[in-house]
Amino acid sequence: MRPLDWLVMVCALAGVVLYGLYRSRGSNTTSGYLLANKTMPWYAMALSIMATQASAITFISTTGQSYVDGMRFVQFYFGLPVAMILVAAVAVPRFLNSGVYTAYEYLERRFDSKTRTLVSAVFLAQRGLGVGVALSAPSVVLTAILGWPDQWTALIVGIVVIAYTVTGGITAITWADFIQMLIMSIGLIVALTAAIALLPSDVSFGDAVAVAGAASRLNPVVWKFDPSDRYNVWSGLIGGMFLMLAYFGCDQSQVQRYLTGKSISQSRLSLLFNAVVKIPMQFFILFIGAMVFVFFTFEKPPVLFNNVALTRAVQKPEFAQIQGAYDRAFDHRKAAAQDIVNARRSSDAEAETQGVQRFKAAQKELDGARKEAAHLAADGNGTVIDTNYIFLTFVTKYLPAGLVGLLLAAIFGAAMSVSSAEINSLATVSVIDVYKRHWKSNGDDHHYLRASQWATAFWGVYAVITAQFAKNLGSLVEAVNLLGSFFYGGLLGVFALAFFFPRVKGTAAFLGVLGGEVAIFATWKFTSVAFLWYNVVGCVGVVSLGLLFSLFVKEDTKGQA
Amino acid sequence: ERPPFFKTWGRLYTAVIVFLVAVIALFDQFTRSFNR
Numbered sequence: 097m098r099p100l101d102w103l104v105m106v107c108a109l110a111g112v113v114l115y116g117l118y119r120s121r122g123s124n125t126t127s128g129y130l131l132a133n134k135t136m137p138w139y140a141m142a143l144s145i146m147a148t149q150a151s152a153i154t155f156i157s158t159t160g161q162s163y164v165d166g167m168r169f170v171q172f173y174f175g176l177p178v179a180m181i182l183v184a185a186v187a188v189p190r191f192l193n194s195g196v197y198t199a200y201e202y203l204e205r206r207f208d209s210k211t212r213t214l215v216s217a218v219f220l221a222q223r224g225l226g227v228g229v230a231l232s233a234p235s236v237v238l239t240a241i242l243g244w245p246d247q248w249t250a251l252i253v254g255i256v257v258i259a260y261t262v263t264g265g266i267t268a269i270t271w272a273d274f275i276q277m278l279i280m281s282i283g284l285i286v287a288l289t290a291a292i293a294l295l296p297s298d299v300s301f302g303d304a305v306a307v308a309g310a311a312s313r314l315n316p317v318v319w320k321f322d323p324s325d326r327y328n329v330w331s332g333l334i335g336g337m338f339l340m341l342a343y344f345g346c347d348q349s350q351v352q353r354y355l356t357g358k359s360i361s362q363s364r365l366s367l368l369f370n371a372v373v374k375i376p377m378q379f380f381i382l383f384i385g386a387m388v389f390v391f392f393t394f395e396k397p398p399v400l401f402n403n404v405a406l407t408r409a410v411q412k413p414e415f416a417q418i419q420g421a422y423d424r425a426f427d428h429r430k431a432a433a434q435d436i437v438n439a440r441r442s443s444d445a446e447a448e449t450q451g452v453q454r455f456k457a458a459q460k461e462l463d464g465a466r467k468e469a470a471h472l473a474a475d476g477n478g479t480v481i482d483t484n485y486i487f488l489t490f491v492t493k494y495l496p497a498g499l500v501g502l503l504l505a506a507i508f509g510a511a512m513s514v515s516s517a518e519i520n521s522l523a524t525v526s527v528i529d530v531y532k533r534h535w536k537s538n539g540d541d542h543h544y545l546r547a548s549q550w551a552t553a554f555w556g557v558y559a560v561i562t563a564q565f566a567k568n569l570g571s572l573v574e575a576v577n578l579l580g581s582f583f584y585g586g587l588l589g590v591f592a593l594a595f596f597f598p599r600v601k602g603t604a605a606f607l608g609v610l611g612g613e614v615a616i617f618a619t620w621k622f623t624s625v626a627f628l629w630y631n632v633v634g635c636v637g638v639v640s641l642g643l644l645f646s647l648f649v650k651e652d653t654k655g656q657a
Numbered sequence: 658e659r660p661p662f663f664k665t666w667g668r669l670y671t672a673v674i675v676f677l678v679a680v681i682a683l684f685d686q687f688t689r690s691f692n693r
Contacts, residue, residue, distance in 0.1 A: 177674070
């Protein structure tokens with residue numbers, strides 16, 4: 097980090113926060129604070145929705161994933177456009193016409209309070225435990241690469257987030273997200289341009305694509321279906337669609353973005369913009385990873401990008417042998433890549449094919465050496481994750497002054513947009529679904545505005561504190577995510593019952609949710625299908641059981657919408 | 658309320674689906690052309 101980088105980073109992030117605060121002047125009612133008085137245009141909501149989904153780790157690890165595994169990760173998003181259409185057509189008009197603050201409030205109007213209480217409690221538990229991760233994850237990576245003390249990174253970013261979320265509510269968050277997405281887009285274009293511009297002068301863009309293809313990194317479509325692998329067209333279209341339906345249709349951290357729309361059509365357009373832009377954007381990010389891979393074919397990378405792990409590995413006596421094997425494999429691979437480039441110059445298809453074969457063989461040796469080094473560094477304690485360190489190593493070591501600051505601003509901005517959305521939605525559910533529903537239902541508007549501000553401050557401080565412990569609670573966080581994936585499908589099922597099956601009432605829906613959860617636990621216990629499919633099992637289970645119970649349960653239907 | 662550029666919401670949704678199919682076809686062509 098040079099002085100110019102600091103200047104660019106601080107100015108960009110200050111711009112994000114100050115613009116958000118400037119746009120949120122005068123939101124002094126509960127509706128203004130939590131729903132922006134329903135005045136948001138589609139483009140602000142659209143970028144806020146995208147900013148909320150793209151975390152710092154998405155940004156860092158997606159490029160790394162492409163580096164080690166190719167572009168097939170993009171298929172995970174193939175179901176997103178279909179999910180966006182369903183949410184826009186079905187959920188948006190129902191949520192907006194009913195005038196609710198949270199998705200779970202709608203469930204009480206449609207069913208009863210026990211379903212709403214169960215679902216909002218699950219949301220608070222799941223999001224509450226994960227809220228610190230958005231702050232801590234990028235700081236762990238930056239600590240390893242730049243040597244910044246990680247407690248301070250998470251703390252400073254957290255305090256900035258608390259400042260504008262408590263002061264400006266959702267209006268500040270949405271407009272800050274808007275600017276953050278613009279910075280991220282510029283950052284992505286800069287990163288791709290840099291990766292291509294920094295290639296050796298005799299390697300053209302076409303050559304770079306040929307080398308990335310030789311390494312099987314350019315595989316955005318895999319047709320072969322495998323239920324235990326989520327990166328193929330069918331898993332993406334079906335499993336991905338159910339996951340995105342649950343995330344955009346039932347998760348308050350996303351639902352609250354489009355509840356702020358000034359009309360149904362504005363909210364719909366924001367989701368449809370996401371439907372069209374998301375896949376090309378992910379393709380672009382993954383393509384950057386593939387180009388960084390080509391860059392490191394001609395420029396020698398360390399055996400492991402994770403500095404902390406590499407330092408541990410170097411101290412072992414076996415490391416010298418691994419380093420030797422790695423050096424040889426790198427030289428072979430570089431020579432093969434140069435052969436591919438030369439063969440393309442002389443249009444010699446035969447020589448190019450031979451070059452590709454030698455490249456693949458060298459790549460296999462190189463991967464083997466990296467795997468052994470990672471195994472050595474782990475020293476029997478779990479696995480070493482190297483993927484998250486690749487892109488940032490490239491950025492901080494090779495990009496010119498100023499641009500490093502811009503990309504770090506994009507990464508911090510991504511962390512801020514995710515944690516601000518989570519803090520804001522946790523506060524909204526705490527006040528609307530818990531405090532106002534169960535504790536004090538007769539307060540005036542000013543009372544609930546103050547309560548919302550205090551709840552936002554509480555969840556913000558809570559996020560900063562849990563971020564300090566998040567890296568030590570790795571297995572706990574994983575367990576929470578596992579549990580969360582158990583509930584996501586059930587959540588989707590209960591909303592499907594609410595929207596499509598008017599004959600199913602409160603008790604049948606509640607029993608359906610419990611039964612659906614049992615089905616998911618059974619799937620986890622007795623089968624080896626990928627997590628992505630739990631959402632499908634949960635949703636189908638809840639809907640079919642809810643319908644079944646509605647035949648047998650006598651309901652008191654007073655006061656139901 | 659009608660969406661911009663399209664007569665009905667249904668037509669806009671159809672356009673998004675057509676876009677998705679076109680993107681997958683394009684990515685498929687990309688994979689076949691460059692991935693080895």
